[in-house]
Amino acid sequence: xxxxxxxxxxxxxxxxxxxxxxxxxxxxxxxxxxxxxxxxxxxxxxxxxxxxxxxxxxxxxxxxxxxxxxxxxxxxxxxxxxxxxxxxxxxxxxxxxxxxxxxxxxxxxxxxxxxxxxxxxxxxxxxxxxxxxxxxxxxxxxxxxxxxxxxxxxxxxxxxxxxxxxxxxxxxxxxxxxxxxxxxxxxxxxxxxxxxxxxxxxxxxxxxxxxxxxxxxxxxxxxxxxxxxxxxxxxxxxxxxxxxxxxxxxxxxxxxxxxxxxxxxxxxxxxxxxxxxxxxxxxxxxxxxxxxxxxxxxxxxxxxxxxxxxxxxxxxxxxx
Amino acid sequence: xxxxxxxxxxxxxxxxxxxxxxxxxxxxxxxxxxxxxxxxxxxxxxxxxxxxxxxxxxxxxxxxxxxxxxxxxxxxxxxxxxxxxxxxxxxxxxxxxxxxxxxxxxxxxxxxxxxxxxxxxxxxxxxxxxxxxxxxxxxxxxxxxxxxxxxxxxxxxxxxxxxxxxxxxxxxxxxxxxxxxxxxxxxxxxxxxxxxxxxxxxxxxxxxxxxxxxxxxxxxxxxxxxxxxxxxxxxxxxxxxxxxxxxxxxxxxxxxxxxxxxxxxxxxxxxxxxxxxxxxxxxxxxxxxxxxxxxxxxxxxxxxxxxxxxxxxxxxxxxxxxxxxxxxxxxxxxxxxxxxxxxxxxxxxxxxxxxxxxxxxxxxxxxxxxxxxxxxxxxxxxxxxxxxxxxxxxxxxxxxxxxxxxxxxxxxxxxxxxxxxxxxxxxxxxxxxxxxxxxxxxxxxxxxxxxxxxxxxxxxxxxxxxxxxxxxxxxxxxxxxxxxxxxxxxxxxxxxxxxxxxx
Numbered sequence: 130x131x132x133x134x135x136x137x138x139x140x141x142x143x144x145x146x147x148x149x150x151x152x153x154x155x156x157x158x159x160x161x162x163x164x165x166x167x168x169x170x171x172x173x174x175x176x177x178x179x180x181x182x183x184x185x186x187x188x189x190x191x192x193x194x195x196x197x198x199x200x201x202x203x204x205x206x207x208x209x210x211x212x213x214x215x216x217x218x219x220x221x222x223x224x225x226x227x228x229x230x231x232x233x234x235x236x237x238x239x240x241x242x243x244x245x246x247x248x249x250x251x252x253x254x255x256x257x258x259x260x261x262x263x264x265x266x267x268x269x270x271x272x273x274x275x276x277x278x279x280x281x282x283x284x285x286x287x288x289x290x291x292x293x294x295x296x297x298x299x300x301x302x303x304x305x306x307x308x309x310x311x312x313x314x315x316x317x318x319x320x321x322x323x324x325x326x327x328x329x330x331x332x333x334x335x336x337x338x339x340x341x342x343x344x345x346x347x348x349x350x351x352x353x354x355x356x357x358x359x360x361x362x363x364x365x366x367x368x369x370x371x372x373x374x375x376x377x378x379x380x381x382x383x384x385x386x387x388x389x390x391x392x393x394x395x396x397x398x399x400x401x402x403x404x405x406x407x408x409x410x411x412x413x414x415x416x417x418x419x420x421x422x423x424x425x426x427x428x429x430x431x432x433x434x435x436x437x438x439x440x441x442x443x444x445x446x447x448x449x
Numbered sequence: 450x451x452x453x454x455x456x457x458x459x460x461x462x463x464x465x466x467x468x469x470x471x472x473x474x475x476x477x478x479x480x481x482x483x484x485x486x487x488x489x490x491x492x493x494x495x496x497x498x499x500x501x502x503x504x505x506x507x508x509x510x511x512x513x514x515x516x517x518x519x520x521x522x523x524x525x526x527x528x529x530x531x532x533x534x535x536x537x538x539x540x541x542x543x544x545x546x547x548x549x550x551x552x553x554x555x556x557x558x559x560x561x562x563x564x565x566x567x568x569x570x571x572x573x574x575x576x577x578x579x580x581x582x583x584x585x586x587x588x589x590x591x592x593x594x595x596x597x598x599x600x601x602x603x604x605x606x607x608x609x610x611x612x613x614x615x616x617x618x619x620x621x622x623x624x625x626x627x628x629x630x631x632x633x634x635x636x637x638x639x640x641x642x643x644x645x646x647x648x649x650x651x652x653x654x655x656x657x658x659x660x661x662x663x664x665x666x667x668x669x670x671x672x673x674x675x676x677x678x679x680x681x682x683x684x685x686x687x688x689x690x691x692x693x694x695x696x697x698x699x700x701x702x703x704x705x706x707x708x709x710x711x712x713x714x715x716x717x718x719x720x721x722x723x724x725x726x727x728x729x730x731x732x733x734x735x736x737x738x739x740x741x742x743x744x745x746x747x748x749x750x751x752x753x754x755x756x757x758x759x760x761x762x763x764x765x766x767x768x769x770x771x772x773x774x775x776x777x778x779x780x781x782x783x784x785x786x787x788x789x790x791x792x793x794x795x796x797x798x799x800x801x802x803x804x805x806x807x808x809x810x811x812x813x814x815x816x817x818x819x820x821x822x823x824x825x826x827x828x829x830x831x832x833x834x835x836x837x838x839x840x841x842x843x844x845x846x847x848x849x850x851x852x853x854x855x856x857x858x859x860x861x862x863x864x865x866x867x868x869x870x871x872x873x874x875x876x877x878x879x880x881x882x883x884x885x886x887x888x889x890x891x892x893x894x895x896x897x898x899x900x901x902x903x904x905x906x907x908x909x910x911x912x913x914x915x916x917x918x919x920x921x922x923x924x925x926x927x928x929x930x931x932x933x934x935x936x937x938x939x940x941x942x943x944x945x946x947x948x949x950x951x952x
Contacts, residue, residue: 175782181786182786182789185499185786185789185790186790200496201496201499202496203496207634207635207636207637207638207639208639210634210639211633211634211636211652211653214634214651214652215652218649218651218652218861236639242639243641243651284910286908291637291639292637292638292639293639311907311908311910312907313904313907313908314637314904314907315904316636316900317719317782319719319775319776319777319782320594320719322774322775323589323590323592323593323719323769323775324593326590326773326775327589327590327591327592327593328590329593329594329908330908341794342774342789342794342795342796343774343796345794345796345798346774346794346796346798347798348773348796
């Protein structure tokens with residue numbers, strides 16, 4: 130084991146040298162076999178959040194399938210754009226792939242956004258989860274009714290990941306209905322959860338699975354779940370549709386590659402992901418995360434899925 | 450209390466099992482390596498080690514990462530002191546007094562103070578972590594973005610005490626650093642700033658490139674001009690880490706205490722880790738230290754303050770992680786990931802359900818610090834011999850480390866060009882008596898300060914008074930502003946005196 134450890138410590142430096150060599154001297158031979166060196170998996174969000182957990186879950190399984198290591202790198206900021214930029218500024222050779230989630234896709238509604246959905250190719254959608262509004266267990270606001278009443282009197286702060294995200298759209302939807310809600314962006318999950326537990330924000334928008342530890346630890350509770358029907362594990366929490374709020378943008382998390390990457394390489398990654406998603410271990414994890422058990426969508430269907438999700442978001446977005 | 454001690458005893462039993470102890474030793478050594486290499490930051494090192502823990506049992510997995518975290522806050526000081534290349538951003542404050550001390554031929558003493566500081570800060574924080582985890586955890590929750598901003602503002606305002614002779618030059622340097630930090634996609638609204646449609650610039654300028662270039666290469670360029678010479682050291686071969694005498698330690702006990710307390714509190718806060726605590730502690734020493742006037746000239750206090758705080762922040766950051774499931778720093782966020790991967794959810798319930806794992810982690814902090822200091826003591830004995838090498842050769846090695854470090858950060862050749870540019874900039878700064886530190890400080894702390902400022906403004910509907918009216922952020926802001934104004938007042942008073950004297 131000691132040997133493994135040391136070789137890992139050395140790995141960074143060796144791979145640096147290899148990258149330099151492969152990039153300048155032998156570009157042709159590098160294309161023959163894919164993957165032939167480590168693939169960097171960019172997480173455009175801080176460690177500990179849902180995107181990070183997905184990356185940490187699939188990286189080891191994917192390493193077994195692809196037979197190369199997949200170092201996971203967290204590059205948080207700008208609703209996932211800082212990390213996405215990191216992937217998009219790398220060569221389109223399939224050696225830099227990124228987690229791509231609904232929050233970042235939602236930015237496409239702003240025409241000023243510098244990147245286009247066509248700049249990326251999804252390899253697969255890995256997980257789809259319902260989102261919810263949460264309050265701290267010790268908050269004076271106990272139910273959605275309490276929040277509705279209070280938000281008509283004073284502005285309530287909602288901790289979200291970033292402006293323009295799906296989180297933000299849900300908040301905007303309710304402000305249009307006359308509730309005084311203010312989105313406050315916290316890109317790092319730790320800061321978002323501190324905000325709600327420390328009483329610095331009133332409401333948290335998050336996926337159920339991401340705050341499982343806080344739900345189990347009786348620190349937070351869901352007050353409104355965004356879905357068509359009630360969620361079995363939280364039978365006493367209303368679903369948005371039953372209250373007449375027909376809004377439920379699914380939080381999906383996918384693996385994306387840079388557009389222009391060789392089709393065969395995208396398919397290679399997509400097929401490997403399909404194998405990972407089919408394992409019992411992964412299915413059990415989905416259940417544990419309160420996710421849709423049919424979450425997985427391969428590369429072929431993922432583009433259409435994302436375009437449709439974007440349509441749904443546009444429908445709910447505020448008219449400018 | 451007894452319950453805590455018996456739990457901790459069980460924790461020690463876990464740590465001293467052969468496999469676990471081996472993992473701990475490996476973790477300590479890996480952490481030391483990561484800290485020494487400027488291209489690999491501490492958090493990056495822990496991230497790289499994480500995949501190896503997938504197949505491990507949960508206890509060795511946590512011990513490995515915790516051990517790396519502890520020693521990662523220590524060894525970067527060696528390169529700061531010996532080569533003027535900070536191994537981690539944490540170690541930037543050690544350049545001032547630590548490197549000065551080494552230049553005066555007292556490298557062994559500087560390393561000795563570093564060792565003792567890491568030991569003391571780490572141990573104090575570990576004791577607080579074990580005994581007071583539950584009550585202290587609540588402090589972390591009272592901190593919100595205005596408090597983060599106040600802490601960072603204080604850190605930035607400390608440039609005054611670090612700026613040396615000219616306040617104006619220090620401020621120019623600081624603002625240049627802040628400007629460099631704004632390049633890239635902004636964190637709050639995703640606006641592209643100063644990117645000029647160059648893809649690599651939209652990724653931002655890494656503080657690592659600035660730090661390594663301005664300090665490492667800048668120093669080498671300066672020597673190129675002045676001519677290389679060997680450090681005035683007599684009989685380097687006889688030198689080994691010289692631990693300070695008890696009398697010297699007692700004389701600086703307040704610095705140890707302040708440093709440890711700063712480290713623990715900053716560690717607790719989710720937005721800040723070892724780097725912020727190290728800068729902040731040095732700044733506080735510059736305000737309240739008994740020998741604050743001499744700070745920066747190579748006195749032990751300038752080593753003790755940042756190093757105790759950096760290592761103490763480990764214990765501080767672990768507290769909110771285990772009691773609430775909120776990581777207090779970048780490295781603890783990765784450790785949280787390791788917990789989650791093993792199906793363990795840190796939080797209030799974990800003390801009931803899996804207390805043996807938590808106490809094994811606590812125990813590994815104590816044992817880790819001892820192992821780290823033992824390795825450090827014997828390693829530094831050989832490290833100081835580097836000073837006997839001709840400076841030309843050491844400089845060549847420094848240049849190599851700088852270039853490797855710049856490339857390793859993002860695997861991008863543009864960063865190597867950037868490091869060269871910042872090397873020249875660092876040289877020019879040094880040549881024309883502009884301090885480099887404020888520049889680097891601006892680049893490291895600027896983005897953190899900006900995002901906490903923006904979030905506060907959004908959160909409190911653009912009411913800027915919030916920074917002054919909240920009970921914790923208010924006093925910190927006030928102290929920071931007084932720090933900024935003090936040199937101006939001092940100069941005005943001096944001029945008045947001169948005028949009176951000349952009349």
